[in-house]
Amino acid sequence: MSPPAPRRPGHEVVQGRAPRPGFVLEVDRSTPSTLFHHGEGFRLERLPVGSRIVYPSEAVPVLRHPEEAIRQALLQPVGQDPLPAQLFPGMKLTIAFDDVSLPLPKMRRPDIRQRVIEAVLDLAAEAGVDDVHLIAALALHRRMTEAELRHAVGDRVYDAFAPHGLLYNHDAEDPDNLTLVGHTELGEEVEINKRAAESDLLVYVNINLVSMDGGHKSTATGLSSYRSLRHHHNVKTMQHSRSFMDQHRSELHSSNWRMGKVLRDAGLKVFQIETTLNNDTFPKPFDFLQKREWEWSARDRMAFVAATSGLDRMSNRMKRNLFQSIEAPHDMTGVVAGEIEAVHAITTAKVFEQQLVPVSGQADVVTMGLPYISPYNVHSIMNPILVACLGLGYFFNMYRGKPLVREGGVVILSHPTPWEFHPVHHPSYIDFFEQVLADTTDPVEIEKRYEASFAEDEWYRHLYRTSYAYHGVHPFYMWYWCAHALQHVGAVIIVGGDPRAVRRLGFRPASTLPDALEMAEDTVGRDPSITHTHAPPLYMADVS
Amino acid sequence: MKALRFERSLPRFAAARVAGALAPGRGARPGPLRLADIDPPFVDAPGWVRVRPRLAGICGSDLATVDATSSRWFEPVVSFPFVPGHEVVGDLDDGTRVVLQPVLGCAARGIDPPCDRCAGGQVGQCLNITFGHLEPGLQTGYCTDTGGGWSIALTAHHSQLHRVPDDLDDEAAVLVEPTACAIRGAGKVPAGAGVVAVIGAGTLGLATIAALRHLPGELPTTVVAAAKHPEQRSFARSLGADLVVEPDELARAVRRTTGSMAVGDGSIDRLAGGADVTIDCVGSEATLAQALAVTAPGGRIVLVGMPGQVDVDLTPLWQRELELVGAYAYGTERHDGPGAGRPTFELAFDLVRAAGLGRLLSATYPLDRYADAIAHAAEAGRRGAVKIAFDLRNERERNR
Amino acid sequence: MLRGFPFAAPNVPEGVEVLPRKVRRGAAYDSSWAREQPARYARFFIVEGPMRAAVSTLASPTRKGLDRLAGLRGPLIFAANHHSHLDAPLMLTSIPQPFRHRMVVAAAADYFFGNQVTAALSALAMGAFPIERSRVSRGSAEQAAELLEEDWSLLIFPEGGRSPDGWGQGHRGGAAFLSLRTGVPVVPVHLAGTDRIYPRGATRLRPGSTTVTFGHPLQPAEGDDARRLAVKIEAAVATLADESATDWWGARRRAAAGTTPSLTGPGTTGWRRTWALGDRSGRTRPARRTWPEL
Structure with missing residues (x-):
């Protein structure tokens, strides 16, 4: 009797057919109603015959043995020596990792970051490294709470590091713990976390949810200060990033790459670890959200009906608690480590493999159902500014080549857009909304007249450093993120939003999708071509 | 003579209280206010003349009286029955248009020599308010002898009368008296003040904002106004407020403007610093508490709105060494603030003209529709109005 | 009246050869009935009901390292250190799904299966099956391997018995042997605190708190034999003990440097062993009122 093949601790893998790629559906009379995400809820809408719907591809297979894959990546990095060869007793090792804004929604435990960091620390322990710091690279985002760090x-x-003060949030306003490393050839200041700058090795653990993440942006943005960030987080840069999801046509990335070069020339050694996820975004019973409507089973339809009728009876607060507790089943599809640019090239290809959907031609009108979460309202409230940023900043920019909507076209967003803010997380957002947007919605004007006073406001600074508030200048960045879209589109309409809040954003409120399409005709003429982006799960339109 | 008269009747007081509690201004019909036919008032003393009102405004203090919610403090300084109405523009018998300055000081009361306040031009602070040959009554409109504006005729002492320039119409002139009250409040803003917060944007609030932007002298750098209703906000903006916000946004707006720190984790319990001066033109418990929360230590809170009996924690007044000052009526502005050294009424005429305050008069009613008029005045903000007045120019009896 | 045969057992006539009695106890006990559906249902309610309630009252467990098992499919071999009779119930309520309710416990044949009543109770309540402590006997090992093949996860205490003195005992080869034999990974588990609540030889329970720490599943590597794998398992449990007492990073560094504190204690005997145990024994003298109560 021959011994059986060893059973390896493996992960559940969906057996059966290969994942189908994303595609564009043309709506005909037999097409079922289309799902629109609508904040903490959903709508089913009938799109006019002839409209197009872009569906993301299905979740690509994940790594069967993630722990082994991580170890392999650390032992056989690209463009650099294996990690153990770079570790030596007495060295200063700093591990930086992405903050709570990634991935979305938060993933089931164990988080990728935990797996990677434990693997790195295991090697560090074997090499006898004593001096290790772990830093949440959150730039101007809010600090992570203990629960979020855990x-x-x-x-x-x-438990091993935090009690000794060795695991902490980056503080972009702590003059004692920032180092001005140098200037780029364009005079941009490069200022990053002092500990990271003084380390013998900086290991950066990324989760590359979308193609914008990672690369030199990790360190040059995640660990930098306002002084350094303002060189690429501004209206001009954003208007010249077409889009910021496409590294090669993104001024945002060019600036970060210049800064990365300064860091490298200054002798900072970075061991970059980038990981990619599949787009398995929603756990049961919400998994119907990532199925195509005509493939909804009886159970899916029941789940949808139960969910929508249940949500109708819940308060906003209850709905938020329910949705924010969602932990996505997405898992790792790849892990690469080593030299930043080499690693990032491989990772970006991997992200595209999951997310790229070819679309031919632009549309007059693009409709988007915005979900309950954006990178900046994890465990928080999606306020109107974040609604604008998610629609016009993120979803609009999920393209390569040309935007999905033609120049002068109309973007229709679907989101309840309540006039609500999380006072702890978003204090400066409230003032931005009440005072700045009440005055003007022009990003250039806003930048010129208001940015400095918000960025230097002592109270915001205090809340950012000691509480859990986004930096005072953060709402400006949200608005700059929209700058490219605001420049490109002719009108923005929000379906089902609080009319007061929508008007304050400078957009037009509509109560139903047909109304919104009717209103859009004022801008783009009769019988416009319509494209609906069926996201999330996220995809990136490759528009030709 | 037709007049709206306020009588002393306990059951009617009670009824007004109940009705007024249901909806403000509803105390008019069941309450002690009645449309009556009475003898014209007459004061047998030198210097008293007949004034036939043209327009007579409805003031916040009048509304409190109608709903029987005003402070017991007034009991000894009014005399029943009285005809309300102290914001009056009217005609003398010779056809001269005048605005009434309603305070009944030493001169009107026939007290000679006058008290040092009257002598010094501060008639609003007169020390003999219940004495002399008149029945008690702090103003025309609260005194049984003089009559009041909500009638065909009243009697007034010549010291109370200010001639209306020909180029100023009645609608503007009727706002001179409330504007004078607002100037009194604005006059308490010390020179060199930076940020001034104005709470409330009814007639007084809006006139205060106008005063802080148009009076002669050194004005504050920034005026932040809190206004509840959209029309009020657009008025406030057009009258020169630098930042106009909703009442619950005031703390944030003041904090942003002053750049001060705040207590509270993102939401604001109170400011660590705050406005140099806060002018409360409402005078409720809520607004007074808000004023205490947004005024910087060592700053000043000016009460222009009539507070009545309120329950407010005064610990911040003590701990932050705030000044709480009232601004009741007129005289001569003698602080170092705006308009210093000039009579309040004179400044008020200028301000009404300069800021075009006549537009604050939103609607007028005949005396017969007094209940509607008072209901409209009580809900002015919600209904998009500011000042409501009785128009007596078309009363048949007057033109007989 | 009702005495003697047939009311009592008959006597055996002389000169007749007595047939050997069929032994149904000890290692030969047939526990398969306890893995049938009715017994499994009963066990489900026992484990989730009274056992969970008793464990959380007595032992208030903190469970760590469950994330190391996230996403795994069965079966697994759970190998834990052993101080107390409380260990099995604590483990049975701590092991996560999908393993918890398809679980067998390797229990000492001599102790738990000594008579029919304890045997039946152990089999029913814990899913116990008999295994011989002293040696890897063909029978019990075969049975364990078969159960693993049938997708049952196994809980085993490789020390072969509860600690006599508060220190751990050297691991025996059972778990390692089964892992090598079947390819099922071994999950090292460390239990802390049960020795204070109900140590060997105690007469009463002292409620306290416990910590259960699960480790990464160990896969037999190329060229491992049972002894080498057993040593690895023992080291993994010792590292978990270190981790649970201090922190993970410190434990990893000591493990890398080979300075993880031993679970088996110093090689000395007598009082020095107890002395070295220090506070870990938790056996404090009960507070006794010394002042005469008047």
């Missing part, structure tokens, strides 16, 4: 790095790492 979720990201795991209890073991948290």
Whole structure:
């Protein structure tokens, strides 16, 4: 009797057919109603015959043995020596990792960051490294709470490092812990976390949810200060990033790459680890959200009906608690480590493999159902500014080549857009909305007249550093993120939003989708071509 | 003579209280206010003349009286029955148009020599308010002897009368008296003040904003106004407020403007710093508490709105060494603030003209529709109105 | 009246050869009935009901390292250190799904299966099956391997018995042997605190708190034999003990440097062993009122 093949601790893998790629559906009379995400809820809408719907591809297979894959990546990096060869006793090792804005929604435990960090620390322990710091690279985002840090790095790492002050949030306003490393050839200041700058090795653990993430942006943005960030987080840069999801046509990335070069020339050694996810976004019973409507089973339809009728009876607060507790089943599809640019090229290809959907031609009108979450309202409230940013900043920019909507076209967003803010997380957003947007919605004007006073406001600075508030200048960045879209489109309409809040954003409110399409005709003429982006799950339109 | 008269009747007081509690201004019909036919008032003393009102405004204090919610403090300084109405533009018998300055000081009361306040031009602070040959009554409109504006005729002492320039129409002139009250409040803003917060944007609030932007002298750098209703906000903006916000946004707006720190984790309990001066033109518990929360230590809170009996924690007044000052009526502006050294009424005429305050008069009613008029005045903000007045120019009896 | 045969057992006539009695106890006990559906249902309610309630009252467990098992499919071998009779119930309520309710416990044949009543109770409540402590006997090992093949996960205490003195005992080869034999990974588990609540030889329970720490599943590597794998498992449990007492990073560094504190204690005997145990024994003298109560 021959011994059986060893059973390896493997992960559940969906057996059966290969994932189908994303595609463009043309609506005909027999097409069922189309799902629109609508904040903490959903709508089923009938799109006019002839409209197009872009569906993302299905989730690509994940790594069967993630732990082994991580170890392999660390032992056989690209463009650099294996990690163990770079570790030596007495060295200063800093591990930086992405903050709570990635991935979306938060993933089930164990988080990728925990797996990677534990693997790195295991090697560090073997090499006898004593001096290790772990830093949440959150730039001007809010600090992570203990629970969020525990979720990201795991209890073991948290309990081992946090009590000794060795696991902490980056502070972009702490003059004692920032180092001005140098200037780019365009005079941009490069200022990053002092500990990271003084380390013998900086290991950066990325989760590349979308193609914007990672590369030199990790360190040059994640660990930098306002002084450094303002060189690429501004209206001009954003208007010249077409889009910021496409590294090669993104001024945002060019600036970060210049800064990355300065860091490299200054002798900063970065061991970049980038990981990619599949787009398995919604757990049961919400998994119908990532199926195509005509493939909804009886159970899916029941889940949809139960969910929508249940949500109708819930308060906003209850709905938010329910949705924010969603933990996505998405898992790792790839992990690459080593030299930043080499790693990033491989990762970006991997992200595209999951997310790129070819679309031919632009549309007069693009409709988007915005979900309950954006990178900046994890465990928080999606306020109107974030609604604008998610629609016009993120979804609009998920393209390569040309935007989905033609120049002068109309974007129709669907989101309840309540006039609500999380006072702890978004204090400066409230003032931005009440005072700045009440005055003007022009990004250039806003930048010129208001940015400095918000960025230097002592109270915002205090809340950013000691509480859990986004930096005072952060709402400006949200608005700059929209700058490219605001320049490109002719009108923005929000379906089902609070009319007061929508008008304050400078957009037009509509109560139903047919009304919105009717209103859009004022801008683009009769019988416009319509494209609906059926996201999330996220995809990136490759528009030709 | 037709007049709206306020009588002393306990059951009617009670009824007004109940009705007024249901909806403000509803105390008019069941309450002690009645449309009556009475003898014209007459004061047998030198210097008293008949004034036939043209327009007579409805003031916040009048509304409190109608709903029987005003402070017991007034009991000894009014005399029943009285005809309300102290914001009056009217005709003398010779046809001269005048605005009434309603305070009944030493001169009107026949007290000679006058008290040092009257002598010094501060008639609003007169020390003999219940004495002399008149029945008690702090103003025309609260005194049984003089009559009041909500009637065909009243009697007034010549010291109370200010001639209306020909180029100023009645609608503007009727706002001179409330404007004078607002100037009194604005006059308490010390020179060199930076940020001034104005709470409330009814007639007084809007006139205060106008005063802070148009009076002669050194004006504050920034005026932040809190207004509840959209029409009020657009008025406030057009009258020169630098930043106009909703009432619950005031703390944030003041904090942003002053760049101060705030107590509260993102939401604001109170400011650590705040406005140099806060002018409360409402005078409720809520607004007074808000004023205490947004005024910087060592700053000043000016009460222009009539507060009545309120329950407010004064600890911040003590701990932050705030000044709480009232601004009741007129005299001569003698602080170092705007318009210093000039009579309040004189400044008020200028301000009404300069800021075009006549537009604040939103609607007029005949005396017969007094209940509607008072209901409209009580809900002015919600209904998009500011000042409501009785128009007596078309009363048949007057033109007989 | 009702005495003697047939009311009592008959006597055996002389000169007749007595047939050997069929032994149904000890290692030969047939526990398969306890893995049939009715017994499994009963066990489900016992484990989730009274056992969970008792464990959380007595032992208030903190469970760590469950994320190391996230997403795994069965079966697994759970190998834990052993101090107390509480260990099995604690483990049975701590092991995550999908393993918890398809679980067998390797229990000492001599102790738990000594008579029919304890045997039946152990089999029913814990899913116990008999295994011989002293040696890897063909019978019990075969049975365990078969159960693993049938997708049952296995809980085993490789020390072969509860700690006699508060220190751990050297691991025996059972878990390692089964893993090598079937290819099922071994999950090292460390239990802390049960020795204070109900140590060997205690007469009463002292409620306290416990910590269960699950480790990464160990896969037999190329060229491992049972002894080498057993040593690895023992080291993994010791590292978990270190991790649970201090922190993960420190434990990893000591593990890398080979300075993880031993679970088996110093090689000395007598009082020095107890002394070295220090506070870990938790056996404090009960507070006794010394002042005469008047």
